[in-house]
Amino acid sequence: MPKINSYRPFTPNPEQMAKMPDISGNSINGLYEKNFRRPSYVYWGNDPNDIIYGDLQKWFYTVDPKDPGFSKEREKRQKTLNQPLEAINQTKVKWSDKNWSKNLASFKNEKIFDKIGSTKFNSDWAFEGVNINYENIILLGFQHEYKNISEAPKTTAGVEVMRQYSRAASGAKNIANWLRKLGWDSEPLTGPMSGKITMVPAAIEAGFGELGKHGSIINPEFGSSFRLSAILTNAPIPLSSKQDHKVDDFCSKCRICEDACPPEAIFKEKKIVRGIKKWYVDFDKCIPFFNEHQGCAICIAVCPWSKPGVGFNLAAKLQSRAKRLTEKQVKIKLK
């Protein structure tokens, strides 16, 4: 039985429910589909009129959070998005991996972003019907201010999410423009609109962490308290490695987010989604609460990894436990 929490029972606004399409968002996402296919647009449509859940997305914008912080951050983000990209220089710089790393790291020092990773681009991450002709992808991470996100689902947390999306848009554009001036074709991708690709699998490959039960990435630095943006690029940047912090084992024994999620949208077990077994959040249950609470974010806020100072100790403990278990198994085999 899920624990009682102060937001249960949750009864969605009938005005919102009247806009719910006949087709389940889980079906669009490919829940229980055994074969792989690329993702389809379900929410955060680049143009809400083009997606089945577009009327719900438009309804989300009508919920008045009574906090000017939202419109301020949205305007800031839009201003960044409206700025044209720099021209691509005809001469390409040819740098060593060390030089690329040093120069990219300098942006982190200036707080243009809080985390960076990169990997080869895989077309499986592009939405159905989208063709991408870039070799590599750079992922950028932007950490939420914990004090603000911990208040989810209050507006303080929603504004914090918007603030980080605004930083994410600016960070991606900054890096894309820098690469273009260095002669390398690059394109920024920013949330929360779906854009061209699903960023989560790309970020996992780029060393951002592992998928948690709540459907967001977890890493020891930020837990899951961060937002992503990306840059598609042909620049020959050094690539990062995938990380394993034993988050998956931890999630299989933890149920904090399951208990905290008001509409009980977080599945206890992994599900098959478009041919891949993974943690998955029930879209149809999550979206009404999400829409009525400025993006909710409770699951991110309550995850123990998100609390500053917890992640690295937790990861170290999980690694040494995994090591001890392996050593024990080797000893048993040798007997």
Ligand code: SF4
């Ligand atoms: S709250 Fe627990 S189960 Fe949920 S994502 Fe975080 S660690 Fe995993």
Ligand code: SF4
């Ligand atoms: S964002 Fe969705 S899954 Fe997460 S706690 Fe809120 S309703 Fe549940």
